[in-house]
Amino acid sequence: MKTLQIIAGMLAGVAGGIAMGILFAPNKGSKTQSQILEKGEEYAEALRERFDKIVTPDIKKMDIFPEELDGKASSAKKDYYGSKK
Secondary structure (H helix, E strand, O other), X not given: OHHHHHHHHHXXXXXXXXXXXXXXXXXXXXXXXXXXXXXXXXXXXXXHHHHHHHHHHHXXXXXXXXXXXXXXXXXXXXXXXXXXX
């Protein structure tokens, strides 16, 4: 319970700091908004790139897997029925 209160307090402090930073920013509001938007887009693009690096190889493997499985199943059938004759 205490840990949860500490985390909530820290998050509230961070949110307050962000709000104060925006309110007392040296630039006009529109310029500050555009800077925040640009940074958000940069972070989103970086996240997309990381996601693609992690997930795309796995998706490609999954596309190949059914073909490999089908080939192994066919081979197993031939071996099994070939030994019965």
